[in-house]
Amino acid sequence: MSFAAASTPSVSPTSRLALRGDLLDFVAQAEWGELETSALRFQPDHWLLIENGRVQGTQAQAPDAAEGWDLQDFSGRLILPGFIDSHVHCPQLDVIASYGAELLDWLNTYTFPAECRYADPAVAQQGAQRFLDALLAHGTTAAVVFPTVHKVSVEALFAAAEQRGMRLITGKVLMDRNAPPALLDDVQSAERDCLDLISRWHGRGRLAYAVTPRFAPTSTPAQLAMAGALCRADASLFMQTHVAENRDEVRWVAELFPTARSYLDVYERAGLLHPRALLAHGIWLDEADRRALARSGAQLVFCPSSNLFLGSGLFDWPAAHQAGVNISLASDVGGGSSLSMQRNLLDAYKVQALAGRRMTAWSGLYAATRGAAEALGLAQEMGHFGVGTLADVCVWDWAQGPVARARDEVVRGLHERVFAWMCLSDERNLLRSYVSGKIRYSRDEGMKG
Structure with missing residues (x-):
């Protein structure tokens, strides 16, 4: 439906x-x-x-x-x-403030069960409306959003955003391995769903489609290649995913992709690094990774509250900035514990202070407003x-x-x-x-x- x-x-x-x-x-x-x-x-x-x-x-x-x-x-x-929230998960409002897990446990214990419920059209519709109204009630008027693997969850978000006149970027989550069976797709069916959603929603009013592999461990090389082919076929599409958030995750990616130089290199080889690509977290990157991001024009999305809550690590903002990487700010709810961008800005200050760096209000507010719009190529709009x-x-x-x-x-x-x-x-x-x-x-x- x-x-x-x-x-x-x-x-x-x-x-x-x-x-x-x-x-x-x-x-x-x-x-x-x-x-x-x-x-x-x-x-x-x-x-x-x-x-x-x-x-x-x-x-x-x-x-x-x-x-x-x-x-x-x-x-x-x-x-x-x-405010522009550059990385946030609609279905994870249901599991915000859940206790005691790092990233991989968080996904299996809380996130995946919550996302399974979004196969129900009524749940997807109610969830999308509640989520967008919550953003607006926190001063966020535009967002880049993860729905679920279910096509209906994408439809619900686009429809609810169009009703509200909001700038929304989203797309069906791609996962064809290492997830519960109810959340798995396959390369062919996922491609069909993406193409149909793109044809009906991308560029319609203030809506745009993002090719959305969840992260490298839940997509086979074939699915990542398909995602890269979609991006190459239409340069106006966005791409969103996660990268180098957690050390155990980084080790897992190295086992799954033994020929890749790094976690980021998995995406680069698949053709997923480009000016409309958003990669959340990027905590455990090296200088070669930052140079690759700068060359491609892709942006890193700093998710400070989530990084602290899940114990993932401390993002090095100055290093990424000095390398010429575009940086925006996000709540990453439900790993993050609030949709309030001020609370996330305060956590961003704390993350940088822990590493001996001091983030000004100007750096933070810019990343949550004009900086995010610039990185998305939408500064003429918002x-x-x-x-x-x-x-x-x-x-x-x-x-x-x-x-x-x-x-x-x-x-x-x-x-x-x-x-x-x-x-x-x-x-x-x-x-x-x-x-x-x-x-x-x-x-x-x-x-x-």
Whole structure:
């Protein structure tokens, strides 16, 4: 059974919306460790002008309401581009915060049983709607998502995202070995499913397809070759997978692929490294791997909360950055313990601090907004407040609760204030989420539309 996709919500041709608040976004990437930077664009007490769902500019003075502008005043609040979660698992909401397992045990004990349930169309549909509404309620307006091996789980996600007007990248998970029988496919049937899903969903509105081998141990060389052939046949397709997350996983890959130089080399040989490839984790990579990633234009997705929760290791962000690798940030729920990007940014800071490195708020926020959009090749659409971008926008309280408010009152300088916000805020600070200028979440009213 498949779900018929609803049409993308339309915006009134006369729709004019102006949001007043402290506008913060990026025009470029700040250098690592740089506190004062021209890469940042901060416009306190300004108006963000949105017409027909797109950003038309910013200004200090209110536009004329008589000219059809809907003025929404959020003075004293922070306005950011919506977060982009570059790696998250829809079905794993069911197993978030599960106790006591490293990666491979986690998959067998929690993840695979949860994913088996998504063969049921009703479970897949309800799960997709709950998942996307949860993203919006955490200030995430776009995502790159793992569904399950079941075609129906992909259909459900695409349909639910289209209803909400969200940018969503997803694709059927490929697994033809080393998984429960209920989650296994085969090369031929998987290829047929992928081609059908691509033909009906890829490039439709804000939806895009990602070729999705789960990770090297659950795909045979033949299936990885098929995935690489799909990518070569259509350069507009994305690819998502996992790489070098856990030391036992790395050893297992070496046993399964004895002729490969490294775990990453398995994917490179299959033709899966390209500018639209996203590889989650990348903790246990070497310099040759980082050079290969930089050459290909692929991006690494840093999943700090998941890495800490599963005890996987500490990602070396500066080493990847210095090698020229694109880096974005992700929750990796359910290995990660929260969809809140602020909580994941705080964990990213802790991971780097444990290795003697200090991540600025600018590096973290860039990776979760414009940096992610740049790495996906979608910066013309989202991730910042440039003219013509779709108005995926979130409004936040600078502080919630007496402790955070007291801290906010004594901050010195913009970086200190934003860093404190990054550390002390979460979804409770979120007031509104807009997608293409349309309210999709309101703290006062819940989910919209």
